[in-house]
Amino acid sequence: MTKPHRDPQATAELAARTMWAADEASRGLGARLVAVGPGTATLEMPVRRDMTNGHDTAHGGFIFALADSTFAFACNSAGETTVAAHCSITYLRPAHLGDLLVATAREVESFGRSGIWDVTVRVGDTVVAEFRGHSRKIGGSFIDPPATV
Amino acid sequence: MTKPHRDPQATAELAARTMWAADEASRGLGARLVAVGPGTATLEMPVRRDMTNGHDTAHGGFIFALADSTFAFACNSAGETTVAAHCSITYLRPAHLGDLLVATAREVESFGRSGIWDVTVRVGDTVVAEFRGHSRKIGGSFIDPPATV
Amino acid sequence: MTKPHRDPQATAELAARTMWAADEASRGLGARLVAVGPGTATLEMPVRRDMTNGHDTAHGGFIFALADSTFAFACNSAGETTVAAHCSITYLRPAHLGDLLVATAREVESFGRSGIWDVTVRVGDTVVAEFRGHSRKIGGSFIDPPATV
Amino acid sequence: MTKPHRDPQATAELAARTMWAADEASRGLGARLVAVGPGTATLEMPVRRDMTNGHDTAHGGFIFALADSTFAFACNSAGETTVAAHCSITYLRPAHLGDLLVATAREVESFGRSGIWDVTVRVGDTVVAEFRGHSRKIGGSFIDPPATV
Numbered sequence: 371m372t373k374p375h376r377d378p379q380a381t382a383e384l385a386a387r388t389m390w391a392a393d394e395a396s397r398g399l400g401a402r403l404v405a406v407g408p409g410t411a412t413l414e415m416p417v418r419r420d421m422t423n424g425h426d427t428a429h430g431g432f433i434f435a436l437a438d439s440t441f442a443f444a445c446n447s448a449g450e451t452t453v454a455a456h457c458s459i460t461y462l463r464p465a466h467l468g469d470l471l472v473a474t475a476r477e478v479e480s481f482g483r484s485g486i487w488d489v490t491v492r493v494g495d496t497v498v499a500e501f502r503g504h505s506r507k508i509g510g511s512f513i514d515p516p517a518t519v
Numbered sequence: 520m521t522k523p524h525r526d527p528q529a530t531a532e533l534a535a536r537t538m539w540a541a542d543e544a545s546r547g548l549g550a551r552l553v554a555v556g557p558g559t560a561t562l563e564m565p566v567r568r569d570m571t572n573g574h575d576t577a578h579g580g581f582i583f584a585l586a587d588s589t590f591a592f593a594c595n596s597a598g599e600t601t602v603a604a605h606c607s608i609t610y611l612r613p614a615h616l617g618d619l620l621v622a623t624a625r626e627v628e629s630f631g632r633s634g635i636w637d638v639t640v641r642v643g644d645t646v647v648a649e650f651r652g653h654s655r656k657i658g659g660s661f662i663d664p665p666a667t668v
Numbered sequence: 669m670t671k672p673h674r675d676p677q678a679t680a681e682l683a684a685r686t687m688w689a690a691d692e693a694s695r696g697l698g699a700r701l702v703a704v705g706p707g708t709a710t711l712e713m714p715v716r717r718d719m720t721n722g723h724d725t726a727h728g729g730f731i732f733a734l735a736d737s738t739f740a741f742a743c744n745s746a747g748e749t750t751v752a753a754h755c756s757i758t759y760l761r762p763a764h765l766g767d768l769l770v771a772t773a774r775e776v777e778s779f780g781r782s783g784i785w786d787v788t789v790r791v792g793d794t795v796v797a798e799f800r801g802h803s804r805k806i807g808g809s810f811i812d813p814p815a816t817v
Numbered sequence: 818m819t820k821p822h823r824d825p826q827a828t829a830e831l832a833a834r835t836m837w838a839a840d841e842a843s844r845g846l847g848a849r850l851v852a853v854g855p856g857t858a859t860l861e862m863p864v865r866r867d868m869t870n871g872h873d874t875a876h877g878g879f880i881f882a883l884a885d886s887t888f889a890f891a892c893n894s895a896g897e898t899t900v901a902a903h904c905s906i907t908y909l910r911p912a913h914l915g916d917l918l919v920a921t922a923r924e925v926e927s928f929g930r931s932g933i934w935d936v937t938v939r940v941g942d943t944v945v946a947e948f949r950g951h952s953r954k955i956g957g958s959f960i961d962p963p964a965t966v
Contacts, residue, residue, distance in 0.1 A: 389572075389573070392572065392573030392574075393572040393573060393578075394568055394569050394570075394571050394572065395569060395570050395571055395572045395578030395580065395581065396572065396578070397569075398569035398570070399580075419543055420543050420544065420546075420547035421543075421544050421547070422543050422544055423538075423541065423542040423543065423544045423545065423588075423591070424538070424541030424542060425541075429542075429544030429545070429584065429587070429588070430587050430603050430606070431544065431548075431580070431581075431583055431584025431585070431586075431587040431588060432544065432580075432584065434580055434583045434584065434587065434606070435578065435580025435581065435583065435584060436580070437580075438578070438579050438580040438583065439572075439578070439580060442572070453610070454579050454610055455609065455610060455782075456607065456608070456609045456610070456754060456802060457579070457583070457607065457608055458605065458606065458607035458608075458756075458905065459605070459606055459607075460604065460605045460933055460951065461602070461603055461604060461605070462926055462928040462931075463928060478947060479909055479944055479947055481909040481910060481944075484753075484909075486907055486947055497926050497928075500925060500926055500933055502949060504754060504907065604931075605903060605951060607756065607905075609784055609802065611777055611779040611782075612779060627798060628760055628795055628798055630760040630761060630795075633760075633902075635758055635798055646777050646779075649776060649777055649784055651800060653758065653903060687870075687871070690870065690871035690872075691870040691871060691876075692866055692867050692868075692869050692870065693867060693868050693869055693870045693876030693878065693879065694870065694876070695867075696867035696868070697878075717841055718841050718842060718844075718845035719841075719842050719845070720841050720842055721836075721839065721840040721841065721842045721843065721886075721889070722836070722839035722840060723839075727840075727842030727843070727882065727885070727886070728885050728901050728904070729842065729846075729878070729879075729881055729882025729883070729884075729885040729886060730842065730878075730882065732878055732881045732882065732885065732904070733876065733878025733879065733881065733882055734878070735878075736876070736877050736878040736881065737870075737876070737878060740870070751908070752877050752908055753907065753908060754905065754906070754907045754908070755877070755881070755905065755906055756903065756904065756905035756906075757903070757904055757905075758902065758903045759900070759901055759902060759903070
């Protein structure tokens, strides 16, 4: 039996659509999927009032949540079920009410079932946070027809 | 002039009330401040549908956000303005829709203006995530009368 | 066939002896295994001149190396082959030529084949570094008779 | 009074020579400074027998130590005294006795007195470890004539 042909970009887009449909969290955050590709993703999210914690400063947890979503879209872009194992974030500068946060993820390294991904979160040209995620493939595919795992 | 006397527990409670009033993010998350003390805090938060990302699993970003809030209450419990510099989280087990997440923060070490804080996030007796936060005092007090910095 | 009985402390001591015999690195560092038990280990190491990097300050890499060894003895104390996946260290205060570094490891959490371990490195009562190691069991036992994996 | 002119590359080379002269640790490791530039450094080190811990596998602590040295040369390349605050390492694949480890550091971001630096450690084309270091400038210059801080 022959596998249906699907190029990496088409797979990444199918994986993203499938994830997005189930991802109430990213939608509830007001995030928008700007771009996705093989091993990469970009999401954006405006800082809403309910994401601030005094002085109209963005709560770090929401900056992290956007980075974490972006990481998830990137590390699942081959359609193989992949989860976050360990993540770290460094806050460089504050973000504020109304700022548009833009997070871009890229693969640093993959080894066996594991991977390292970096996500940079910017407001305009200014980097507000650097995030590094460690992923682990847990087996299986979540797209139809399935990824060639 | 004599300083008003205030014991560490009273200071921690005043600091928490002051922070909570300004913290739209933690309130918007549906978090509840369970307890606060000198160098410690406990917050709880039920996993809502808008915090899930497929299969009714909690989005890691919201588990992080709860841990990050708990860290903030603990590391600011002396009333000295303190910010998060770097945080990491390890996801041990998934949490699900309707689970009540309980996060407890404790100080590991402080050195100069810096500190290390650990936050454990549980559902019942089960640990779902371990968080480590690095804090930095940026000068000043946010309570009135001010903390003896 | 019955398994030979071996209590956790005896297993930890056997595992440590087996590891130590092969561990040229820890011996070359001048480290000494002070104590080992189920899920714990303590090693000590004096700061030699060839571990300093100016002003008689200990090079962070050697403080890390001692912590990493201590982590290895602790996370292998059940005799199941376990490797380091990811480690982080925070330097709190400098250590100096001639200081005796004492590192103590303890298990924070285990989940599936993974574990989190904390190592505190002290000089006397002063903490000089906090290390957190993430371990992964890769299958098999390195002691004879083997651990009941 | 005019400042002596010194371009960033010449400053980096002067800073590296100054550091190397005092760095008994890096020399004792058998490391060699391959290249240095503004915000970058490359060091190499063969895995010696006294860096192995069974099965001729390199002890993670020595891989870390090389990465940490490389980070130090890179983050001090402007001649301003800069220390490591927090470092993490992910081990991707084992290195073995006789392998030549090559570590390359680059600046990811700087913000205020803080910086983030990534170091990749390779054997040939194979990445064996990814290291991320967080630096902090503590004031002052260690080169003569001093850096324009």
